[in-house]
Amino acid sequence: MPSLDELYRAAIRAHQQRQADAAGRLYDEILAKRPAHAGALHLKGVLALQAGDYPAAARLIERSLEIEPRHALALSNLGVAYRALKRYDAAIEVLRRAVALDPRSADAWGNLGQTLARTGQMSEAVTSSKRALAIDPNRLGLQSALLFAENYIAGSDPVAMADRARAVGGMIAQKIPARSVHANDPDPARRLRVGLLSADLRAHPVGRFLAGVLPELDGRAVELFAYSNTDEEDAVSDLMRAAVPHWLNVTGLSDRDLDARIVADGIDILIDLSGHTAGNRMMVVARKPTPVIFSWIGYFATTGLASVDYVLANKWVIPEAEEAQWSERPWRLPDTYICYAVPRDPLPPTPLPAAGSGYITFGCFNNFNKLTDATFAAWSALLAAVPGSRLLLRSSGYDNSEILAGLRDGLAGAGIDLERVRIDGRIKDYAAHLASYGEIDIALDPFPYNGGTTTVEALYMGVPVLVRAGDRYVAHMGESILHTAGLPEWIAADEADYAVRGARLAADLEALAALRAGLRARVLASPLFDAPRFARHLEAAMRGMWVTWCAAQGRG
Incomplete structure (x- = not known):
């Protein structure tokens, strides 16, 4: 009869060889004896964690830590289980214990870096992720997560970030070479098979953007395939599914199998809607399963992947002077690069709150992870320039006592009472969220990571938005929206102009009231809400990309 140690070694061997059932039986045999x-x-x-049974994983690892409380790896794995269960505070606590021990x-x-990022604590997330990569730089998933997190950090150099993205793209390409030959028929005029790849085909800004546009695409010109990488499909998913003939949930597919499925589906153009955000399938995109790949709306910086041909944009989010920030070629649409669907059961805009209260209420409903010290400093100057004004903040993301304490410290540190x-x-x-715009007179856009959905929601509810001009795509989004809506006077040139311009616009209550009364009609008449127009522009862009590829094959 084998000893307990021999059984344990056999269990570990089976586990390492991915023989989960055998390993599980051996662990059970050990636990029956001890x-x-x-x-x-x-x-x-860990077996339960790998199988996606997170409650069982947490229970088992907690029991192990009652016996060996200073086991750093067990603490780290428990943090992963807690994060999967959305017990973020508990996850951060055990992960901090793990790094202290080891x-x-x-x-x-x-694991700590990715959990902090999930809760919006981006500065500490970047620091923790860099600590991990200093130890082991070959963690491609973490390299990807770090690229995303760095977009939130004020003062970062966009060209240096692009260079780092290219370096990570090179690391991925060394491990996963891109396909160089595709069997697709290079007929420039035929119907195109277009794939949508995203973890956000749901109640998420990406899903809400697409829900209004996809039904307007001409089915004679494009045949849509969706590759949904989320287990959180919902009513917004159902709206999109009605417009997509081929819908596949791919959460259970390996990168190799998903790549093979996209090739088997004969996709001509793959639209990557995740970039380096959570739930991405960059290792599939790197394989280049389709002749043409472009990046759009889910990520607002370069992927760094040579396999991605284009980024869909306009002249405001990627001006010609900033093309060095991209490994992709910008393909610019004539006006807006995004289109919004009119909310169901729309509530009417309210009268100007300041008319009744006697003071201006500024507001920001962006995730707190976008609020930087530079943003706080600009808001402090603005509040000082508008005596008696108030500031209303709310995040649609995760918050807890630690995040709120950090937010208050940041505000107070900038001199805000x-x-x-x-x-x-x-x-x-969502309806209550939209209704809450009725409490604010002027919305404030954060920087460098601007709002997108929140900016358009504010305009739709009659609330003008003050934005600052930026130096990269993610910092130009507010400018793009306001230019498209015909509101360039609400774009500040820099931080100093932010306070001066904001105070001047806030001082004219009559003009604010008039703008509020007509703003919804104004934006609804703009390209921001014109889904049929946008669909034609999107079709033309895809056709242009396809014709370019066909010409390179000797057809065109």
Whole structure:
């Protein structure tokens, strides 16, 4: 009869060889003989974690830590289980314990960085992720996550970030060479098979953008395929599914299998709607399963991948002077690069709040992870320039006591009197969220990571938005929206102009009231809400990309 140690070694071998059933039986045999075997409890928990049974994983690893509380790897794995269960505070606590016990653990630092990013604590997320990559730079998933997180950091150099993205793209290409030959028929005029690849085909800004546009695409010109990489499909997913003849949930497919499926589907153009955001399938995109790939709306910086041919944009988000920030070739649409659907059961805009209160209420409903020290400084100057004004903040993302404490510290550190600030909790009901714009007179856009959905929502509800001109795509989004809506006077040239311009516009209550009364009709008449027009521009862009590829094959 094998000893307990021999059984444990056999279980680990089976686990390493991905023989999950055999490993599970061996762990059970060990635990039947010694219920307090910390190693078997931990590794059986890891099996559950790998199988997606997060509650069981948490229970098992917690039991192992009751026996061996200073086991750094077990703490790190417990953090992953807690994160999957959206127990973010608990995850951060155990992961911080893990890195304290084992500061050379790339696993623990990487897990901490990704959990902090999930909760919006981007500066600390970047620091933790860099600690992990200093130990093990070959973690491509973490490299990707770091590229995304760095977009939130004020003062970062966009050209240096683009260079780093190219370097990561090169690392990915070395591991996963891109396909150079495609069997697609290079007929420039035929109907195109177009794939949508995203983890956000749901109640998410990406899903809401697409829900209004996809039904307007000409089915005679394009045949749509959706590759949905999320388990959170919902009513918005259902809206899109009605316009997409071929819908496949791909969460269970390996990168190799998904690549093969896209090739088998004969996709001509793949639209990557995730970039380096959570749930991306960059390792599939890197394989270049289609002749043409372009990046659009889900990510607002270069992917760094040579396999991605284009980024869909306009002249405002990618001016010619900033093309060095991209490994992709910009394909510019004539006006807006995004289009919004009119909300169901729309509420009418309210009268100007300041007309009744006697003071201006500024507001920002962007995720708190977008609020930088530079943004706080600009808001401080604006509040000082508009005596008696108030500031209303609310995040649609995750918040907790630590995040709120950090937010208050940032505001106070910029010299903002917290008595003038109200911080509301998240509103999950979308109609109630839109109605809450009735409490603010002027919306404030953060920087460098601008709002997108929140900016258009504000305009739709009659609330003008003050934005600052930027130096990269993600910092130009507010400019693009306001130019398209015909509101360039609400774009500040820099931080100093932000306060001066904002104070001047806030001082004229009569003009504000008139603008509020007509703003919805104005934006509804603009390209921002003209889905048929946008669909024609999108079709023309895709056709142009396809013709370019066909010409390179000797057809055109």
